Amino acid sequence: MPTPHPRPYASVLDTIGQTPLIQLGRVGAGIRTPVYGKAEYANPGGSVKDRIGLAIIEAAERDGTLKPGGTIVEGTSGNTGVGLAIAAALKGYRCIFTMPDKMSQEKVRLLKAYGAEVVITPTAVPPDHPENYVMKAKQITHDTPGAILANQFYNQVNPEAHVATTGPEIWEQTSGKVTHFVAGAGTGGTVSGVAKYLKAQNPAIVVIAGDPIGSLYTEYHRTRITGTNGAPYKVEGIGGDKAPTTVWWDLIDEFRQVSDRDAMAMARRLAREEGILVGASAGVNVHLALELARTLDDPNACVVTILCDTGERYLSKVFNDEWLQENQLLEAPRRTVRDLLARRQGEAPSLVQVAPAAAVRQALNLMNTWNVSQLPVLDGDRCVGALVEGALMQIALDQPALLDRPVREVMDPPLPEVEAGWGVERVAPLLTRETPAALVRDGGALVGIVSRYDLLQVMIAR
Numbered sequence: 001m002p003t004p005h006p007r008p009y010a011s012v013l014d015t016i017g018q019t020p021l022i023q024l025g026r027v028g029a030g031i032r033t034p035v036y037g038k039a040e041y042a043n044p045g046g047s048v049k050d051r052i053g054l055a056i057i058e059a060a061e062r063d064g065t066l067k068p069g070g071t072i073v074e075g076t077s078g079n080t081g082v083g084l085a086i087a088a089a090l091k092g093y094r095c096i097f098t099m100p101d102k103m104s105q106e107k108v109r110l111l112k113a114y115g116a117e118v119v120i121t122p123t124a125v126p127p128d129h130p131e132n133y134v135m136k137a138k139q140i141t142h143d144t145p146g147a148i149l150a151n152q153f154y155n156q157v158n159p160e161a162h163v164a165t166t167g168p169e170i171w172e173q174t175s176g177k178v179t180h181f182v183a184g185a186g187t188g189g190t191v192s193g194v195a196k197y198l199k200a201q202n203p204a205i206v207v208i209a210g211d212p213i214g215s216l217y218t219e220y221h222r223t224r225i226t227g228t229n230g231a232p233y234k235v236e237g238i239g240g241d242k243a244p245t246t247v248w249w250d251l252i253d254e255f256r257q258v259s260d261r262d263a264m265a266m267a268r269r270l271a272r273e274e275g276i277l278v279g280a281s282a283g284v285n286v287h288l289a290l291e292l293a294r295t296l297d298d299p300n301a302c303v304v305t306i307l308c309d310t311g312e313r314y315l316s317k318v319f320n321d322e323w324l325q326e327n328q329l330l331e332a333p334r335r336t337v338r339d340l341l342a343r344r345q346g347e348a349p350s351l352v353q354v355a356p357a358a359a360v361r362q363a364l365n366l367m368n369t370w371n372v373s374q375l376p377v378l379d380g381d382r383c384v385g386a387l388v389e390g391a392l393m394q395i396a397l398d399q400p401a402l403l404d405r406p407v408r409e410v411m412d413p414p415l416p417e418v419e420a421g422w423g424v425e426r427v428a429p430l431l432t433r434e435t436p437a438a439l440v441r442d443g444g445a446l447v448g449i450v451s452r453y454d455l456l457q458v459m460i461a462r
């Protein structure tokens, strides 16, 4: 196999782009349509934004707005900052970045590591507020001699960088077989630029943009009206509350929304199942790409998506259980009836039961011995009735003669049955004051009983 890097590079700038395309066969197991992720985290700055950082600086040099010793200013959630900072470091420019305070601390430190200056602004201000990070960047550009605003949300060099590089790479790496492209839109540069290139090769290629729930892009794409009912979300780097001109809206066939919870869960699965550590925007992309692939159910289709940036940037968030829990983003581990029975091992036999012909006295004795308040009446493997302690005691007190009668004469209707593999949440609605327990079958055999009390124990233990 020829080495992909046969000769040394003149500088790190020459190593931007030409990222690998990787099949996501583990998270996509069982789905017939192949799904590939473009490993943009493999860029030297760890994200897709290295591509536009370099392109924007070189375009400004060409058009004369950026001169030696000049300053590059940008409102950036981090990754564009890194892309710009890398190119600026090699070319000798100063960088000043503004960033909303919801962004990871890691991202701030990272920009400073490349020698950039960072100005933090409040997240919770309207887009036209002077303290909004984009407005702040404009002000700094205005106040700093020799400064240019990279302007990633309006600078057409951004999507054009993807027309020139990301799009052709995907076309080539799939030998022109790509049929669907999925990518979340932040500035929209990636999804738009790739869409333009791919559709020029094959107009049938479908392009879907991912969007976090709470962003206004999906609604804007449908109505061309900028809504006002956006909501906060935790996925970083994509979505928005304006309509940037770097999204080429007409080239995108559809916007689809993904919840923070699904995005984070997929980012975590990618690390554990594919060994690919990426942020939650890649989680959005892969979640959508797999959903699409499943629906297509076509081995001849080819879905490509973007693995936007490295997950090392989110170790204190996406990969931190406490943070996920605080934000109600952690899936509670699914507890099954089987787990519940296992918790009880070592106590009473898992199924205390009585035969229909046994005497009521015997049933009361069993309840007393094992401290259970309900008893299934089993005829072989079949539940034919049930005894509930309170009611049975009342009968015995009212009519002591019944103590020696068979339980079949006094029993209540049989208990419902559940499967051991069911989640406990599925059992809860079946259990009522009148039906306080259910029998559990595992592989066809009766293996135990779960009561309202047992369920409550696991629910309060979480």
Ligand SMILES: Cc1ncc(COP(=O)(O)O)c(C=O)c1O
Binding pocket: 048, 049, 077, 079, 080, 184, 185, 186, 187, 188, 189, 190, 191, 236, 237, 238, 279, 281, 282, 308, 309
């Ligand atoms: C982590 C992350 N993912 C995805 C994107 C989206 O890329 P684009 O701005 O090209 O739409 C960004 C953009 O800032 C990002 O930071």
